[in-house]
Amino acid sequence: MIDGPSSLQSPQGHHNSSPKVRRGIGLALCERLLTEDDQIHLCLACRNMQRAKAARISLLSLHPAADISILQVNLGSLKSVCQAATEVKQRYRQVDFLYLNAGIMPNPCINLKVFLSGLFSRKVIHMFTTGEGLLTQKDQITDDGLQEVFETNVFGHFVLIRAIEPLLCHVDSPSQLIWTSSSNARKSAFSLLDYQHIQGQESYSSSKYATDLLSVALNRHFNQQIRIFTNSFTITPYNGAEALLWLFRQKPELLDPLLKYHSCTSGLGNNYVESRKMNLEEESSELFYQKLLELEKQTLKKLSESEEEYK
Ligand SMILES: NC(=O)C1=CN([C@@H]2O[C@H](COP(=O)(O)OP(=O)(O)OC[C@H]3O[C@@H](n4cnc5c(N)ncnc54)[C@H](OP(=O)(O)O)[C@@H]3O)[C@@H](O)[C@H]2O)C=CC1
Ligand SMILES: CC(C)CCC[C@@H](C)[C@H]1CC[C@H]2C3=C(CC[C@]12C)[C@@]1(C)CCC(=O)[C@@H](C)[C@@H]1CC3
Numbered sequence: 001m002i003d004g005p006s007s008l009q010s011p012q013g014h015h016n017s018s019p020k021v022r023r024g025i026g027l028a029l030c031e032r033l034l035t036e037d038d039q040i041h042l043c044l045a046c047r048n049m050q051r052a053k054a055a056r057i058s059l060l061s062l063h064p065a066a067d068i069s070i071l072q073v074n075l076g077s078l079k080s081v082c083q084a085a086t087e088v089k090q091r092y093r094q095v096d097f098l099y100l101n102a103g104i105m106p107n108p109c110i111n112l113k114v115f116l117s118g119l120f121s122r123k124v125i126h127m128f129t130t131g132e133g134l135l136t137q138k139d140q141i142t143d144d145g146l147q148e149v150f151e152t153n154v155f156g157h158f159v160l161i162r163a164i165e166p167l168l169c170h171v172d173s174p175s176q177l178i179w180t181s182s183s184n185a186r187k188s189a190f191s192l193l194d195y196q197h198i199q200g201q202e203s204y205s206s207s208k209y210a211t212d213l214l215s216v217a218l219n220r221h222f223n224q225q226i227r228i229f230t231n232s233f234t235i236t237p238y239n240g241a242e243a244l245l246w247l248f249r250q251k252p253e254l255l256d257p258l259l260k261y262h263s264c265t266s267g268l269g270n271n272y273v274e275s276r277k278m279n280l281e282e283e284s285s286e287l288f289y290q291k292l293l294e295l296e297k298q299t300l301k302k303l304s305e306s307e308e309e310y311k
Contacts, residue, residue: 075156085163217289
């Protein structure tokens with residue numbers, strides 16, 4: 001099983017030999033999964049090996065008998081994604097659960113006008129749970145020539161899923177693919193004509209809507225063997241892992257691919273999972289899927305050509 005990257009950081013933000021654990025949803029999920037069943041094999045796929053090792057140590061301190069391995073992957077680099085996929089195929093014959101957790105929101109900027117008018121309106125709860133229209137981000141371009149938020153939050157995951165497809169599609173025991181979206185996903189922030197969100201300033205909202213769209217197409221193309229789900233705004237990483245853990249216990253064939261599963265917390269502090277229909281059309285999801293297949297073809301070709309050049 002692969003988990004999304006864990007969240008660990010040294011106190012000053014740079015790496016040393018004993019980085020301090022920064023708790024994100026990925027690590028909280030691993031802890032909760034091991035509490036549920038410490039016989040599972042966990043593989044932590046992280047971009048930073050120091051943090052991955054520290055996450056492993058922290059999990060082992062709570063579950064000494066756990067079987068935990070680590071793997072390096074930077075989702076913002078196609079080369080790294082392809083290398084990680086090759087490594088996964090060498091190590092495993094099947095992946096039962098693939099949690100796609102990594103997601104970035106670089107340089108967020110709050111729109112104070114929207115915040116203040118939202119604060120005194122009936123939409124105040126909606127604003128605090130979805131952050132709709134509240135934040136803008138400054139995106140940048142990766143070495144692959146793609147928008148960083150799009151590549152990290154969407155395309156890197158997409159290429160990884162496709163590259164390890166043979167490990168996911170087993171007739172007798174279907175795999176479950178659980179992809180973290182957000183209640184910040186917004187249809188109006190996304191455009192099929194600008195799916196990398198080059199022109200706008202809400203790359204995070206756009207990337208999470210892209211995740212929702214892709215989840216529907218992937219379900220169709222993987223012949224109902226893979227289910228993809230999402231979660232919403234979280235107060236603590238433990239709460240944020242609620243829907244992810246709930247999905248671990250579900251039979252994938254009984255879940256509706258058009259629903260999004262949100263981790264929620266009541267006023268009394270109780271966690272629960274709520275399903276909501278996604279605001280999307282299946283035709284758009286298919287069109288987007290086809291566009292990503294084309295982009296994958298182009299970018300992987302470019303990558304292999306540049307690798308040939310360096311030989
Ligand atoms: N927190 C919230 O309120 C909500 C979060 N979400 C989503 O949940 C997921 C986890 O969020 P959260 O735990 O809060 O966030 P964190 O920032 O704590 O964790 C995100 C993780 O993604 C990893 N990551 C970032 N970029 C890359 C990359 N290029 N390659 C590999 N790994 C990468 C980070 O690794 P590293 O440690 O190296 O930085 C980090 O561990 C995200 O997808 C987020 O969008 C959704 C709704 C609400
Ligand atoms: C006094 C300050 C001006 C208060 C500012 C509060 C905001 C920083 C938060 C209010 C709602 C929050 C929110 C998110 C980030 C922080 C806020 C904007 C997210 C966008 C974080 C990532 C997600 O995936 C969303 C679901 C969150 C929605 C709410």
